[in-house]
Amino acid sequence: MMRAFLKGVAALALSGASAGCTTMGAHTAEPAAIVTQSVPETMASLDPADSILFWSAERRSAAFREMEGLFPGLEAAQTGPVRELPRGTPLDAETMAEARAFMAQTDAAGLMVLRDGKVAFQEYALGFRPDERWTSFSVAKSFTSTLLGAAIADGAIESVDQLVTDIIPALAGTAYDGVTVGQIATMTSGVRWNEDYTDPNSDVAKMLAVTPVPGESQAITYARTLTREAPAGEKWVYKTLETNLLGLIVEEATGRSLADYAGEKIARPAGFAGKLFWMQDLTGGNIAGCCISLRLSDYARFGQFVLEGGDGVVPQDWFARATAPSVPFENAPGFGYGYQWWTYPGAFGAQGIFGQAITVVPEKNLVVAVVSNWPTATSSANRNAFRALVDRIAAE
Numbered sequence: 145m146m147r148a149f150l151k152g153v154a155a156l157a158l159s160g161a162s163a164g165c166t167t168m169g170a171h172t173a174e175p176a177a178i179v180t181q182s183v184p185e186t187m188a189s190l191d192p193a194d195s196i197l198f199w200s201a202e203r204r205s206a207a208f209r210e211m212e213g214l215f216p217g218l219e220a221a222q223t224g225p226v227r228e229l230p231r232g233t234p235l236d237a238e239t240m241a242e243a244r245a246f247m248a249q250t251d252a253a254g255l256m257v258l259r260d261g262k263v264a265f266q267e268y269a270l271g272f273r274p275d276e277r278w279t280s281f282s283v284a285k286s287f288t289s290t291l292l293g294a295a296i297a298d299g300a301i302e303s304v305d306q307l308v309t310d311i312i313p314a315l316a317g318t319a320y321d322g323v324t325v326g327q328i329a330t331m332t333s334g335v336r337w338n339e340d341y342t343d344p345n346s347d348v349a350k351m352l353a354v355t356p357v358p359g360e361s362q363a364i365t366y367a368r369t370l371t372r373e374a375p376a377g378e379k380w381v382y383k384t385l386e387t388n389l390l391g392l393i394v395e396e397a398t399g400r401s402l403a404d405y406a407g408e409k410i411a412r413p414a415g416f417a418g419k420l421f422w423m424q425d426l427t428g429g430n431i432a433g434c435c436i437s438l439r440l441s442d443y444a445r446f447g448q449f450v451l452e453g454g455d456g457v458v459p460q461d462w463f464a465r466a467t468a469p470s471v472p473f474e475n476a477p478g479f480g481y482g483y484q485w486w487t488y489p490g491a492f493g494a495q496g497i498f499g500q501a502i503t504v505v506p507e508k509n510l511v512v513a514v515v516s517n518w519p520t521a522t523s524s525a526n527r528n529a530f531r532a533l534v535d536r537i538a539a540e
Contacts, residue, residue: 220407227415232262281496289484293458391432
């Protein structure tokens with residue numbers, strides 16, 4: 145039964161991807177990316193109690209490098225010239241030793257440092273190779289944010305001040321009625337949410353297991369179950385569902401799957417070396433808040449693309465706005481949250497559970513990308529160790 149259901153999802157998603165391959169969206173200036181459907185022979189369980197959040201380290205390590213073998217998704221082909229990443233001046237010996245120690249202590253599978261667009265450090269572990277992909281978890285949120293900027297640049301979305309119900313009328317009458325695109329992007333909708341990765345009964349554990357409703361995105365189906373706890377714009381709560389809704393907003397506005405749009409608007413201009421895989425939910429939509437799989441070098445290329453301003457893909461001031469602290473954290477001066485980007489003192493970044501991250505330090509023309517398999521989904525100690533390493537590299 146599950147196999148038949150997945151074939152239905154594949155047909156639905158592929159029809160959308162094929163449309164993107166053969167026709168240009170109303171607002172696109174480049175041909176769409178080449179996107180193919182990927183469906184695993186045997187799908188991983190969707191039971192929240194058997195979520196990937198609760199797998200063993202060994203099982204996760206295998207899954208993180210081959211999510212396409214476990215979950216359906218869309219794969220955008222590598223279609224443009226590859227951006228070369230030449231060797232630059234390496235990190236000094238002491239910093240290099242700290243980088244290697246950090247990798248060993250935090251179960252990092254790969255770490256790459258770009259300084260002035262050149263490789264200052266690149267090493268792999270846990271059996272991970274340069275030509276393999278590793279999943280991103282919430283690093284994908286910053287990709288979705290970039291596609292939001294592209295959709296605004298293309299004229300498909302008016303601005304971040306547009307009401308989400310203007311684009312997704314099905315959200316009328318839900319807790320998201322009256323919420324703007326920008327409030328979704330900054331996670332300040334005021335909607336109640338539980339993002340506890342250790343709790344099988346949390347919203348984040350259950351949202352992708354909700355029974356699909358014909359003709360409706362799982363994100364909308366789950367959104368219907370939520371209630372409001374604060375006026376829109378007044379309270380920040382981290383909610384992966386809101387990124388999923390943001391991705392749906394982009395898909396509805398552009399008429400393109402996220403994988404297709406990302407292939408054109410990110411992978412090609414950033415010069416990715418490998419294919420981009422983006423997981424789908426049970427209704428065929430890309431899961432905007434999670435689970436892009438890329439080579440480590442392509443995560444670094446994305447960071448460099450953002451550092452350099454987006455190559456005309458997004459509005460000229462987009463990254464300045466998106467990576468500014470729209471929500472400053474009062475208990476952590478210098479830290480905050482922007483449009484699906486974390487902000488740090490003098491830096492900004494994308495980060496995902498189990499130790500995935502891209503950090504950009506503009507003043508130092510520095511990009512640091514890491515992929516990992518932490519023992520737990522979250523770790524303040526490991527996250528702080530990564531920031532300390534980035535600070536050490538930036539200080540050279």
